[in-house]
Amino acid sequence: MITFSNVTKQFSKVKAVDQLSFAVQPGEIFALLGPNGAGKTTSVRMILQLLQPDAGTIRYGESLLKTGELLRTRIGYLPEERGVYQDTPILKTLVYLASLRGMDPVRGRAVARQWLERFALADRAADKVSTLSKGNQQKIQFIAAIMHKPDFAILDEPFSGFDPINQEVISDLIRELRNEGTTILLSAHQMQLVERIADRILLLSGGRELMSGTMDELRTRMGDGQKLEVTFTQLSHPELLSASTQLDARQDVTTGQWVVMPRPGVPLNQVLEVLTRAGSVDTLRTTQANLHDIFIQSFGVNNGGSDEA
Amino acid sequence: MKHSIWEITKNVTVWEFNRFFKWMDLVKGFAFFAFFGLIGGVVGSWAGSQAAETPVVAVSAYGPFNQEGFEITAIRFEDRSALPADSLNSLLMGGEIDGILTVISDREATIRTNSDRAWIMQLQTHLNELRSGYKLEQLGLDAAIYTDLTAEVDLSREFDSGEVASLADKFLAGGAIALLLMAVFMGFAYQFTAITAEKQQRITEQVLSAISPQTWIDGKILGITGVGLAYVAFYGAIGVFGIIALAWFGAPVHQTLALINPLFLVTFVLMALIGTLMWNAFLAGVAATIDDPNTSTKSGFMFLPMFPVMLAFLALVNPDTVAMQLLSIFPLTSYAVLPARMVLTSVSWWEPVLAIALLAVTAWLLRVAAGRIFAAGMMMYGKEPDYRQMLHWMLKGSNQTQTD
Numbered sequence A: 001m002i003t004f005s006n007v008t009k010q011f012s013k014v015k016a017v018d019q020l021s022f023a024v025q026p027g028e029i030f031a032l033l034g035p036n037g038a039g040k041t042t043s044v045r046m047i048l049q050l051l052q053p054d055a056g057t058i059r060y061g062e063s064l065l066k067t068g069e070l071l072r073t074r075i076g077y078l079p080e081e082r083g084v085y086q087d088t089p090i091l092k093t094l095v096y097l098a099s100l101r102g103m104d105p106v107r108g109r110a111v112a113r114q115w116l117e118r119f120a121l122a123d124r125a126a127d128k129v130s131t132l133s134k135g136n137q138q139k140i141q142f143i144a145a146i147m148h149k150p151d152f153a154i155l156d157e158p159f160s161g162f163d164p165i166n167q168e169v170i171s172d173l174i175r176e177l178r179n180e181g182t183t184i185l186l187s188a189h190q191m192q193l194v195e196r197i198a199d200r201i202l203l204l205s206g207g208r209e210l211m212s213g214t215m216d217e218l219r220t221r222m223g224d225g226q227k228l229e230v231t232f233t234q235l236s237h238p239e240l241l242s243a244s245t246q247l248d249a250r251q252d253v254t255t256g257q258w259v260v261m262p263r264p265g266v267p268l269n270q271v272l273e274v275l276t277r278a279g280s281v282d283t284l285r286t287t288q289a290n291l292h293d294i295f296i297q298s299f300g301v302n303n304g305g306s307d308e309a
Numbered sequence B: 001m002k003h004s005i006w007e008i009t010k011n012v013t014v015w016e017f018n019r020f021f022k023w024m025d026l027v028k029g030f031a032f033f034a035f036f037g038l039i040g041g042v043v044g045s046w047a048g049s050q051a052a053e054t055p056v057v058a059v060s061a062y063g064p065f066n067q068e069g070f071e072i073t074a075i076r077f078e079d080r081s082a083l084p085a086d087s088l089n090s091l092l093m094g095g096e097i098d099g100i101l102t103v104i105s106d107r108e109a110t111i112r113t114n115s116d117r118a119w120i121m122q123l124q125t126h127l128n129e130l131r132s133g134y135k136l137e138q139l140g141l142d143a144a145i146y147t148d149l150t151a152e153v154d155l156s157r158e159f160d161s162g163e164v165a166s167l168a169d170k171f172l173a174g175g176a177i178a179l180l181l182m183a184v185f186m187g188f189a190y191q192f193t194a195i196t197a198e199k200q201q202r203i204t205e206q207v208l209s210a211i212s213p214q215t216w217i218d219g220k221i222l223g224i225t226g227v228g229l230a231y232v233a234f235y236g237a238i239g240v241f242g243i244i245a246l247a248w249f250g251a252p253v254h255q256t257l258a259l260i261n262p263l264f265l266v267t268f269v270l271m272a273l274i275g276t277l278m279w280n281a282f283l284a285g286v287a288a289t290i291d292d293p294n295t296s297t298k299s300g301f302m303f304l305p306m307f308p309v310m311l312a313f314l315a316l317v318n319p320d321t322v323a324m325q326l327l328s329i330f331p332l333t334s335y336a337v338l339p340a341r342m343v344l345t346s347v348s349w350w351e352p353v354l355a356i357a358l359l360a361v362t363a364w365l366l367r368v369a370a371g372r373i374f375a376a377g378m379m380m381y382g383k384e385p386d387y388r389q390m391l392h393w394m395l396k397g398s399n400q401t402q403t404d
Helices: A040-047 A090-100 A107-118 A134-146 A164-179 A191-197 A215-221 A236-241 A267-277 A291-299 B007-021 B023-051 B086-093 B120-139 B141-148 B167-200 B203-209 B213-250 B254-259 B262-288 B297-303 B308-313 B322-327 B335-343 B350-377 B386-397
Strands: A002-011 A014-024 A031-032 A053-060 A073-079 A152-156 A183-189 A198-207 A208-213 A226-235 A248-251 A256-260 A279-288 B056-060 B074-081 B099-105 B108-112
Touching: A002 A226, A014 A040, A014 A053, A014 A208, A031 A040, A031 A191, A040 A152, A040 A183, A040 B386, A073 A134, A090 A107, A090 A134, A090 B007, A090 B203, A090 B335, A107 A267, A134 A164, A134 B141, A134 B203, A152 B350, A164 A183, A164 A191, A183 B007, A183 B099, A183 B254, A198 A215, A198 A291, A208 B007, A215 A291, A226 A267, A236 A248, A236 A267, A248 A291, A256 A267, A256 A291, A267 A279, B007 B213, B023 B213, B056 B086, B086 B099, B099 B120, B108 B120, B120 B386, B167 B203, B167 B213, B167 B262, B167 B335, B203 B308, B213 B350, B262 B335, B262 B350, B297 B386, B308 B322, B308 B335, B322 B335, B350 B386
Parallel strands: A031 A183, A031 A198, A073 A152, A152 A183, B056 B074, B056 B099
Antiparallel strands: A002 A014, A002 A053, A198 A208, A226 A256, A226 A279, A248 A256, B099 B108
16 A cells, blocks of 8 residues: 655654655554654654655555545544634534545535434534544544545544543554554554554654564564563562563553563574573463553663654 | 646635635625614614604793794794793603703803703704894895895806716716725735635645745735725625615616716726736735734834825815826826716726726736735745845846746
């Protein structure tokens, strides 16, 4: 559907995207993950031709092209920078935004009503957008992004601003869209949700690919896909944990528990040996590494700064 | 699914027009002013009728003038020369009389009232006349000689062009300029509001992912120009109805109506349409570069379209100067100056043709340039481009964003 080949984009002295290559396959949910400034939004804007790459090529699937030009009617977009007309009625706003994607106003009105009913907002159709709560305004923007049934939808932080219940609703909708044939490019920080719905994931850092693949593939690349949750009665040599070349370890600041992930190819015995040398192990539990663990382990501690790129 | 550029431009145009043109608000606004105008008229008429009651002036001394001379319709003089000053003051305080006149000599008199009164000017005029009569009598001159002495030279005015702008001409030209001013002012207000609000509300990225910046700005220019012209049409129609109503009641407005000929109407409508489109393109381009309208130095640019309209008012004074002739062809000013000149003086046939052609070409070029600035400016948050950057975008476009 979308193929990046050695794409580079630079702003002044900052390389936002650096020789990035990846492909989004038709019918999949493809997640872009990375810390702030990793190049996610720049990549999305280049796909939409809001920015042009300095080098490399972006190829589009045939369903997104017409006489060589990008067919915007077949694309849906929920930008990270959210905004919607505040002073116009909800239904009219949706019909207008759908009309920009080529949707006939009569059909647009019918489809918009269906979506509003689904989000329990049908009785507010004639109200101005500004009268809605922030969460409900997010729903209006989500509807505007996908109501024309695009072939390819880009959802940048679709869960932000929603409570956990509505996050579940949105994640179900994304899967539903995928099942109905829409290819989805997703960028989000809610790891649990991304892990559950994404078919493939691309981890970005500094505009470059760190790793990509399915969850199982990512786990394998991070080791055997297992993690150890360890508590110590006494931790005499914490430096052995942080300096070890056989494992990655970090302490959960809320529980005090140590989360330890073996490096690829390192047998569990060697990991246990490092742990026992570091201190007296009290409890030890083996679980499967989740996306959050992989993310943290890939990037180290949380990055600060803003997502300018 | 329909997605031709024309279809999308039409959708944006209709959307922008409907966002800002509110029939009911217009009618309510007009009804509000009409209602208060009516109240003002009634109150003014009542106040006038109150003021029309003939004031009573007590004359305490006539000086050298004859008592018989104190006879005019605007003031009722009463002889109270026998009453003492205290009694006269009591009458004045009690409201029984409106003033006390004391004539001391043919050069000196006093009028005592509770406060300043409008009829004192008429009293002054009448006293002047009494003095003239008194002096004529003293000098032994009769009225005919006096009339001859004070007669003015009858200066008739002739012009090389054989034409002169009458009051009716100036009324029509002034009306046309005022309507243009309204169209431009509406464009200024709504274009500014529309674009800066869209930037601040972060709507731009969603729209620009669906349509090209040029299509978007084209729709905005057309929609908001439509709003301005709809207001002009509304108030223009009210003005025409007002003139017809005045004619119905016998006011001499037929001169003004006679000036509205088809050639003038066609030129005025064409130039108003293209001129407003041109300036709306300019305004859209500038507004797209403004990040915060409260602090931006570029906000001042938004007043630039007012300039040619101001120049057009100068044409009312003298429409035949070389400067006015040039300004009526120069594309940035012609849409306001030429219609005014067409009413006030005779213009050659080629002047409107050339002015419209130049205006149309300039409007098209400005539309393209504004589209390029708009494309780059709308995606720029948190900072504003400098003038060099804007010029670069205008001439070469931005390599940061899409273009048509």
